[in-house]
Amino acid sequence: MSIAFSPKQVDNIGSDITGVEFELNEGTIRSGKTMSDIFKMARIYAKSPDRDHLVLAYNQEQAYRMFIDGEGFGLMNIFKNNSEIRHNENGDHLWINFGKGNEKRIYYKGGGKVNAVGSITGMSFGTVTFLEFNLLNKEVIAESFRRTLASKMRFHLGEQNPPAPNHPNLELLNQFEKTNTYRFRHWRPTDNPILTGERLKMWKQQCETSDYLLKRDWRGERVMPEGVIYSMFDTDKHMKNAIKGRPIETFFVADGGQSDATTCTFCLVTFDRGQYYLYQLANYYHSGADTGVVKAMSTYAKDIKLFKEWCYSKWNYPHYNYFFVDPACKTLREELHLIGIMTDAADNNSRDKISSNGMRIEVGIERVQNLLTKEVLFLYTGQNEYDFYNAIKEIGMYVRKDNGLPIDKYNHYLDTLRYAGNYFTKTYLI
Incomplete structure (x- = not known):
């Protein structure tokens, strides 16, 4: 060695x-x-x-x-x-x-x-x-x-x-x-x-797109995450090891990429004392870029099928009504169809009105922020497998650039969270 x-x-x-x-x-x-x-x-x-x-x-x-x-x-x-x-x-x-x-x-x-x-x-x-x-x-x-x-x-x-x-x-x-x-x-x-001069130069330039990233990821400084988009997320408030309420329905949300992460989350809607709640129970997450192991979409589809089966072996909840996948991720949807998992096009905010900064996804972001603020959205911590390790990392690093736009990274799980928030809000809160 x-x-x-x-x-x-x-x-x-x-x-x-x-x-x-x-x-x-x-x-x-x-x-x-x-x-x-x-x-x-x-x-x-x-x-x-x-x-x-x-x-x-x-x-x-x-x-x-x-x-x-x-x-x-x-x-x-x-x-x-x-x-x-x-x-x-x-x-x-x-x-x-x-x-x-x-x-x-x-x-x-x-x-x-x-x-x-x-x-x-x-x-x-x-x-x-x-x-x-x-x-x-x-x-x-x-x-x-x-x-x-x-x-x-x-x-x-x-x-x-x-x-x-x-x-x-x-x-x-x-x-x-x-x-x-x-x-x-x-x-x-x-x-x-192992980092060459050219790679260091590129890294610094990328970090300079955000004051937060420059301080944290280039200078290594401790900084308050003022630009974090989901800054209202609190582990004490939003991570629970118990589920309250009567189960209403379950559904899955997924997104795929080979270099970027492929992720799938099992969701549960409950009703308790006049209020609907959205629980994210388990999360499959694999990143080719982070692990150095790039998988074919057919392999990801098989992994997700195993994840789906694991969820229902752990929880005796109603069978899912929807299996939402980002409509832009056509290959993953096709591979899931081939192994018997019929999918539904996730609401990725593409049909919403463009916001003042030109980003349709702001509608979905605001919905998730609202769910967190109202404390009706929770991540479940009572399982030992398929936990929310990567989800927590993304939540803490998903920030806005100096121009106010969300940075296009650390948002793979968070995209699926937005899809879940869109469905839950439109179905149960509006």
Whole structure:
């Protein structure tokens, strides 16, 4: 395995952690922090006298993909000759044999939901690595700190893209800052050696289309998301693990792309005390650009069919009345028809009156904003599969450019949310 590291990465990998109990690597996407964090922790695992360690991401799949596999450069590849994936009563882990009785178990788990606390309660760890620290559940983070109190070499490594300055998870770092056991390292795109000068130039130009993106995605600064289109979205208000009301109907909304994301959401309408509610119960999401794996539309159609079957195996709700797909996504609709899923053209606002800024989709955006403000639209968090990890990321990054127009990115799930909002509003609220 041959990798060229930047000076920042070399410093991160080899830095002395004596006296440091929490180290936070924070900065832009694709700045090289995760890659160097993998090699940093590989060195620490070999040195640590503790047997068990933990890697936390929003869900277990993310923990595996980002750190254990690491796009071919993860822990399982670094230790490919002396490790294997195993499972015991405490969960999935990477077992590493360093020889002479020195064995390590690197557990990888999801930490995005409060019920994930149960998966680590009663366990003890030498170190904990937090991937996308700002997306993890606060109670899970706090519990993981307690799980390392008996460690012989206590250390926590966190990494994240810049959060809002007042993000609640940052409060948990006060205990380390006030005891001088905290280290912060800032990352920029220029710290990643795989990015060429021309690619960096292009990236900067794209970020300069928005002051928010320039600060967050180029400079790596913590900024208040003033330009976020769905700024009224609140995880405490709009993410629920219980469903209230009498089920009225179910329906699906989907959109497709190969480089862009293909996504499909299972929706439920309920009625309670004179009010209709719209629940988004589960979400299938795959991005060729993000994962590096581009699928054919026929494969996406099969994935969505499996997703549909999973939804009805989990919930005994009425069969769907509509399977809405963006009418512009003709190939996905055709492939779904071939495997027996008849689709309906989603209301993508193409027939609405053009708004003052020339964008028909503003009608749909305003409807979703209204549903969030009225608190009649919720994302369901009670499932372990097909969660809303990517949905939350899109909501936090979907912004307006300086000219007031919505940026044409981070909007794949959000397009389908708009389709669902259009149908729900026209059918039940008007």
